[in-house]
Amino acid sequence: MDKILIVDDEENIIESISMILKSEGxxxxxxxSGAEAINKVKNSEYDLILLDIKMPRMDGIEVLEKIMEINSRQVVIMITGHGTIETAVEAIKKGAYNFLQKPLPDLYELKLIVKNAVEFKKSRDELIRVRKDLIETYKIVGSSEKIRNAVDLVKKFSKVNSNVLVTGESGTGKELAARLIHLYSDKADKPFIEISSANLPEEKTDLELFGGIEDGNFIKGKFELAEGGTIFLDEISNLTGEVQSKLLKVLETNKIMRLGTNIEIHLNARFIFASNRDLLEEVKSGNLREDFFHRINVFRIDLPALREIPEDIQQLTEYFAKKFCTENNIPVKKFSKSAIDLLLSLRWAGNARELKNLVERLIISVDKKVIEYEDIEIPGSRHLKEFSELFNKNMTLNDFQNESEKIFLLKMLNDYKYNISQTADALKxxxxxxxKLLTKYDIPTPKKRSGTS
Structure with a gap:
């Protein structure tokens, strides 16, 4: 049953309103008094408070301020008979939901105003609950210093209405960070539009982003669909120079122009950009405009690779296992110490996403309560086989060193999808x-590989 607190220094007003509200269930x-109302709010929760503005000792405005300090989400309707509209407007600015004037409105209108206020509180409470659930769903797990710093930046940047750049290797959680920035912000109830630059159709990129007319039909672009919310633009170095130029203008003016028109539309949305590449190298290679890079590289979050935060691997493993088992109604499985030690010894080129996939696969494939060392199939077994064959060959020490180094290089390149910067970083x-090593062992560079495929 919805509970309403009535605060008024006139008993007959309280009795009248109370009788009407009780008849409605x-x-x-x-x-x-205001002092008594404040004590009640401290000790109880109310779906609605009806608060008289003009009261002795402590007036309604002062009581409202105290109530908002206790619970900023409390729904309050002010009742005014002696004050002016200006006083009521002041109350709205201080957090009141609405106001009523004495003499009170007719019965139907009073019931409707109260019903709407109670429904407003229920809807807002449901939004808050959903928001908390989503924050839990997308949370970034880890207690290492690097992860704590990243999470702190996510929360800090969510409070300012500025564009954000999130960088990190594939699988480090860039989308999670973007969604959390959105959920922690005051845009949480507005759209979150995700755009993968790599998947934009080249011939229809402008139409997809800015909207326009196609075959006589108006198409709303993704930027317009995000009105009031957040645009998550992933893999930004895949954008063409022309699109980067247009996007730079959008960032400078907060305006977009639909394809085939001369009408400018104001854009009220935050951009979150993401990339798994070294953007300075992308600028040097000409894939990314330097002015565009400097424009977006202000509020930046760098997510660490999993190999940089080995202290988080056990926590992540246990989190992924519990989450997957709970979602699929499976008894929660554990990982033995030897299994965890093995996971700690791996490099995880695919980062947390690769670990998550492995954990889920093991939970389904291993029919035991505790997953052991021997249950885990080590990634890269093909290269292990090549090493094994190498050991059984007759060759000089120099030939063995060269062959083993080549196999190792190929494995590392494969792990990092032939990303030269990331592979070099992993090899230190x-x-x-x-x-020079690729040339020495006649290993094709990424451009030569793509050119011959």
């Missing part, structure tokens, strides 16, 4: 040194 409480060598 509401539970009511009442008090004759300069990119120029890596290129």
């Amino acid at each position: 509401y539970e009511t409480e009442s008090c004759l 060598i300069q990119r120029s040194h890596l290129y």
Whole structure:
């Protein structure tokens, strides 16, 4: 039953309102002073408070301020008979939901105003609950310093209405960070529009982003669909120079122009950009405009690779296992110490996403309560086989060193999808040194591989 508190220094007003509300199925409480009302709010929760503005000792505005300090989400309707409209407007600015003037409106209108206020509170409470559930769904797990710093930045940046750049290797959680920025912000109840630059149709990119007319039909672009909310633009270095130029203008003016028109539309949305590449290298190679890079590289979050935060691997493993088992009504499975030690020894080129996939696969495939070391299939077994064959060959030490180094390089390149910067970083060598090794062992560079495929 919905509970309403009536605060007025006139008992006859309290009795009249209480009788009407009880007939509608509401539970009511009442008090004759502001001080008593504040004590009640401290100790009880109410779906609605009806608060008189003009009361002795402590007026309604002062009581409202105290109530908002206790619970900023409390729904309050002010009742005014002596004050002016200006006083009521002041109350609205201080957090009141609405106001009523004495003499009170007719019965139907009073019931409707109260019903709408109670329904408003229920809807808002449901939105808050859904928001909390989503924050739990998309939370970034880990207690390492690097993860704590990243989460702190997510929360800080969510409070300012500025564009954000999120970088990190594939599988580090860039989308999670973007969604959390959106959910922690005051845009949480507005759209979150995700755009993968790599999947934009080249011939229809402008139409997809800005909207326009196609075959006589008006098509709303993704930017317009995000009105009031957040645009998550992933893999930004895949955008063409022309699109980057147009996007730069959007960022500078907060305006967009539909394809085939001369009408500018104001855009009220936050951009969150993401990339798994070294953007400075992308600028040097000409894939990313320098002015565009500097425009978006202000509020930045760098997510660490999993190999940089091994102290989080056990926590992530247990989190993924519990979450997957709970979602699929499976008894929660554990990982033995030897299994965890093995996971700690791996490099995880696919980062947290690769670990998550492995954990879920093991939970389904291993029919035991505790997953052991021997249950885990080590990634890269093909390269292990090549090493094994190498051991059984007759060759000089120099030939063995060269062959084993080549196999190892191929494995690392494969793990990092032939991303030169990430592979060199993992090997702790300069990119120029890596290129020399590729030439030495006649290993095609990414451009040569794509050119011959």
